[in-house]
Amino acid sequence: MVDNKRFFIKFLHPVFVGFAYLFLYLPIIIMVLFSFNDATVSVKWEGFSLRWYQQLFQTPEILEALRSSLIVAIATTILSVTLGTCFVFASKWWKASFLFNLFYANILLPEIVLAIGILSIFTFFQIPVGYGSLIAGHTLLGLGFVIPIVRARFVELDPILTEASLDLGATYTTTFRKVILPLLMPSLLASSLLVFTLSMDDFLISFFCSGPQVQTLSVYVYSMIRTGIDPTINALSGIFLAISSLLVLVLCSLKIVDQVISYEQ
Amino acid sequence: MNNSSNLSTRRFLLKIMIACSCLCVMAFALYMPRLLDFLRTSQSLNLYSFTEMISPEVAQRFEDKTGISVNIKYFQTNEELYAKLRVNGGEGYDVIVASEYMIETLKNEGIVQKLDHSKLSIIHELDERLLNQPFDPGNMYSLPLEWHTYGIVFDKKLVKNHDQISLDLLFQSPQELLEKGLVNNRYKICMTDDPKEAVMLALLYLFKKLKSINSSEFADVEQLLIRQKQWVEAYSSSSLQYFLFTDIVPIAVTSSSYMKKIMGETDRFGFKIPEEGSLMVIENLAVPMACKKVDLVHQFLNFVLAEKNAALNSEKYGYNPTNKKAYAAIPEQFLRDSNMFPDDQTFLRLHILRQEYPPKKKLESIWLGVKCA
Numbered sequence: 001m002v003d004n005k006r007f008f009i010k011f012l013h014p015v016f017v018g019f020a021y022l023f024l025y026l027p028i029i030i031m032v033l034f035s036f037n038d039a040t041v042s043v044k045w046e047g048f049s050l051r052w053y054q055q056l057f058q059t060p061e062i063l064e065a066l067r068s069s070l071i072v073a074i075a076t077t078i079l080s081v082t083l084g085t086c087f088v089f090a091s092k093w094w095k096a097s098f099l100f101n102l103f104y105a106n107i108l109l110p111e112i113v114l115a116i117g118i119l120s121i122f123t124f125f126q127i128p129v130g131y132g133s134l135i136a137g138h139t140l141l142g143l144g145f146v147i148p149i150v151r152a153r154f155v156e157l158d159p160i161l162t163e164a165s166l167d168l169g170a171t172y173t174t175t176f177r178k179v180i181l182p183l184l185m186p187s188l189l190a191s192s193l194l195v196f197t198l199s200m201d202d203f204l205i206s207f208f209c210s211g212p213q214v215q216t217l218s219v220y221v222y223s224m225i226r227t228g229i230d231p232t233i234n235a236l237s238g239i240f241l242a243i244s245s246l247l248v249l250v251l252c253s254l255k256i257v258d259q260v261i262s263y264e265q
Numbered sequence: 266m267n268n269s270s271n272l273s274t275r276r277f278l279l280k281i282m283i284a285c286s287c288l289c290v291m292a293f294a295l296y297m298p299r300l301l302d303f304l305r306t307s308q309s310l311n312l313y314s315f316t317e318m319i320s321p322e323v324a325q326r327f328e329d330k331t332g333i334s335v336n337i338k339y340f341q342t343n344e345e346l347y348a349k350l351r352v353n354g355g356e357g358y359d360v361i362v363a364s365e366y367m368i369e370t371l372k373n374e375g376i377v378q379k380l381d382h383s384k385l386s387i388i389h390e391l392d393e394r395l396l397n398q399p400f401d402p403g404n405m406y407s408l409p410l411e412w413h414t415y416g417i418v419f420d421k422k423l424v425k426n427h428d429q430i431s432l433d434l435l436f437q438s439p440q441e442l443l444e445k446g447l448v449n450n451r452y453k454i455c456m457t458d459d460p461k462e463a464v465m466l467a468l469l470y471l472f473k474k475l476k477s478i479n480s481s482e483f484a485d486v487e488q489l490l491i492r493q494k495q496w497v498e499a500y501s502s503s504s505l506q507y508f509l510f511t512d513i514v515p516i517a518v519t520s521s522s523y524m525k526k527i528m529g530e531t532d533r534f535g536f537k538i539p540e541e542g543s544l545m546v547i548e549n550l551a552v553p554m555a556c557k558k559v560d561l562v563h564q565f566l567n568f569v570l571a572e573k574n575a576a577l578n579s580e581k582y583g584y585n586p587t588n589k590k591a592y593a594a595i596p597e598q599f600l601r602d603s604n605m606f607p608d609d610q611t612f613l614r615l616h617i618l619r620q621e622y623p624p625k626k627k628l629e630s631i632w633l634g635v636k637c638a
Binding site for chain 1: 291294295296297298299311313315316317321336337338339340341342345352353356357358359502503506507510511523526529530582
């Protein structure tokens with residue numbers, strides 16, 4: 001029995017974990033690898049080349065779509081996180097926790113239903129589809145993720161800390177800024193990253209709610225399927241991966257610095 | 266008591282005011298594009314097109330020449346275009362690109378507007394063979410932008426007689442063809458994922474006609490496509506290169522423009538229009554009913570179809586241009602190949618997709634039957 005357990009821990013466990021990570025990262029590794037491949041069709045390695053990265057910066061359509069996606073994702077993140085946090089606070093004051101259940105429906109509903117519903121509202125009120133409609137649609141989607149995350153953290157907060165701060169003479173604003181916000185920060189950061197990724201990745205709402213002025217990267221990439229996707233998209237994904245990895249590294253390093261400082265104190 | 270009631274009323278009013286200001290800000294943000302459109306003095310055109318159809322360079326040339334900027338947005342299928350145009354009547358889009366059968370649908374549903382031929386001097390430079398087609402008689406609603414053929418791409422090592430390529434390669438069992446000595450090996454194929462194209466190819470194979478098909482003939486088509494599934498590796502048009510280059514399939518259905526890309530990579534594959542005939546696709550320019558910039562649009566149509574611009578689009582994306590003068594820009598090897606650039610005789614063997622054949626409901630039921638079998 002003990003031998004079996006030891007065998008599992010020593011051999012099988014690392015193998016399973018290894019396979020899980022391989023399954024997770026292999027497609028990404030291959031995608032990045034082929035962005036440096038000197039072949040039009042990414043089926044075999046034909047030598048190292050930076051031509052797809054060069055071509056990426058010479059393709060105005062992709063850069064334009066990327067710009068639109070970034071604008072929408074950044075605006076969506078700011079709006080979702082701000083509105084979501086306000087909603088969590090407001091519902092606490094109004095003692096209306098049943099309102100949260102309405103937001104879970106947002107996650108449970110198939111996105112196509114949400115997308116068509118949003119478009120129908122815009123059409124009914126004759127709202128022109130463009131950046132505004134796209135950001136509104138994505139924010140609605142994002143709220144469904146921000147509110148549960150922020151609320152989960154918010155209910156865990158010890159009310160004694162807030163009371164102590166107010167007792168010691170801090171104003172409501174100072175208490176919010178110096179006590180509540182730092183405690184909520186991990187959930188705010190996590191939900192921001194999630195909403196940003198969701199918005200960058202979203203296709204359905206982007207397809208239905210974007211007008212003639214805006215086209216996000218996901219919609220552009222999808223429209224390329226007809227004529228075949230070339231490795232320029234691999235190059236773009238490679239850049240995305242590098243930027244997101246850098247962000248994660250920066251966040252981690254900030255956390256480490258924070259831990260070192262608190263340890264020294 | 267009175268003071269506390271006043272305080273609660275004031276708080277209530279404050280909440281209402283906050284809610285109203287939020288609504289105002291939201292409405293302002295959402296309606297801002299309309300306001301900007303109203304105030305905008307510079308002219309622009311919004312083009313909704315397939316990818317790899319009109320080069321951004323052509324749009325830039327147009328802007329340099331006229332000062333009118335062209336904003337291009339892309340879609341993948343005709344059905345996507347239709348869904349969008351149906352919802353808002355094409356509002357915001359000034360020019361669209363659509364295949365022939367979709368032009369027919371949009372025309373019948375009143376989504377596209379009539380063109381003013383007196384403003385379209387370019388029409389005299391276009392290939393007469395592509396004009397006045399049954400989907401839009403007299404080109405009242407559309408002008409052809411580009412065209413390409415559909416054929417069979419085959420591995421030259423697999424097929425014995427390269428001059429006799431027929432739909433048998435798609436619809437007859439590879440085992441039977443091997444026994445007849447027409448191919449060197451058993452194989453799998455890559456079939457088109459477009460139900461309209463698949464059904465029309467099956468109709469050509471079985472009955473050599475596309476019109477006046479009765480129910481039992483449609484049933485035969487369905488049976489043929491279900492039987493074909495045994496040797497279909499994938500229903501795909503876009504990832505064809507992956508299947509061909511990795512030797513997963515040696516036979517597939519593809520367009521002449523896609524074939525040019527394949528030929529740019531390797532000479533292992535041949536491309537032929539099957540003996541029974543095949544399909545030809547004409548992509549067209551049209552103007553949605555909601556468009557008000559009629560003069561600008563006609564100016565743009567003349568520009569984009571002009572010799573130099575048509576040649577640039579063709580060179581870049583591999584389609585055949587519709588401007589006869591731009592034919593000179595087609596590389597000699599493709600111009601001489603009647604499978605890529607059909608001569609008059611080959612032209613007669615090519616069929617154009619139409620809205621009504623096969624009827625939409627029939628098409629859906631056949632394709633569902635095939636996919637679920």
